[in-house]
Amino acid sequence: MQQKRPAIRWFCRAGQLALAGVMAGVLMPAVGYAQAPPRSGPQSVPFESRDLPRPHAKLSEIPKDKVHGLDFLFGALKVAPDEDSARHVEAKILALWSRTSSDTTALLMQRAKVATQARRLDVAIKLLDAVLKLHPDYIEGWSQRATLYYMQNDYRRSLEDIEQVLIREPRHFGALAGLGMIMKELGDDRRALDAFRKALAIDPHLANVQELVKTLTEKVEGRDI
Template sequence: MRARFHLGLLAAALLLAAAPAVAQESAPQPGPAKPEWVKPPAKLPHVGGDPSKNLDFLFGALKAAPDASIAKAIEERIWAVWAVSRSDTANLLMLRARTALTGKDSDLAIKLLTAIIKIKPDYVEAWNERATLYYTRKDYGRALADIREVLKREPRHFGALAGLGLILQDIGDDRQALDVYRRVLAIYPRMEHIPDAVKRLQEKVEGRDI
């Protein structure tokens, strides 16, 4: 019980640091009970230029995307920008970490990601990848701590926000999970599974419209 209370406080702190909630879009047919943990695609497009300017443009396009296929293409370009570390050492360690993951050696992957974070603490994807690993181990405390670091550096990180929502659902805090998913939709209205999750949680937490 104490551990769950601590996790709830940490999740609440993350919510306070995130952007204000907005109303969600209408949802399509119901999907799975919970969204899946979002991961970057295996193959990423090449992006050049200034990363910060790229992201501002891409997030604007993501919000205005007219359909899911265009939104998905924009999403992949955002992941591609996030993947840029601007450090040869960090790139090499990340490659080794992903090789370790392919071999299902999560202990080694975590050690390598921790090494990346030490030499390149502003590299958002190292924090996000480690949060993902902690989540798969159900180590929610460490996963939440890494999500906090991601969102401190990139508040628009829809993957980390969706992960926060999943953890909140897992620990039974549906109301805060609903708030988080609404924030995801404010950034990425067509994100896969999230509109369905909002619809289900809204009915569960707030009741059906009369």
């Protein structure tokens, strides 16, 4: 159980800035997710051994100013001199992902946050369902719902939502880390390692991911002679 709690905090930060933060030591601390309900163990989930989804040009029409801002921030993230600087840049990226011009979306997201803090996960998911019905390209709606499904041990739905996040933003280091965490819990160490490496290529300061990559590399590929 102690080994899974960091994973929960990890995945929560992969969601949005308001609700959580990229996973224990990877993203900002999650609001109370460390005390998430007990998990009954990995759920068997069929998951095709294919490359991560590629973005479709028509799926996500992000304003150019936001795209340019993200491009700059991702560049800054790669060259951040230390962990504190990286955390600062991560927060700015998460803030951009969370930004919405819809008052309705913002209100629903806030209510989902409150419901999650109250451990009313089913209510929070229904609110996020409404968000995604109104705004299907809202990345953080998918990301947050993926987190909640993960907390419910519903890996299949969580993976489906992670795929939607990565279709819209392949650089979502939190979603990649979440994918790696689920693959690891399902015993697919090779795919877990692949996802973690992709996350690190985007954000080299994901400390916990660095440790997991080291451990999984030895397990999957063996020690260097």
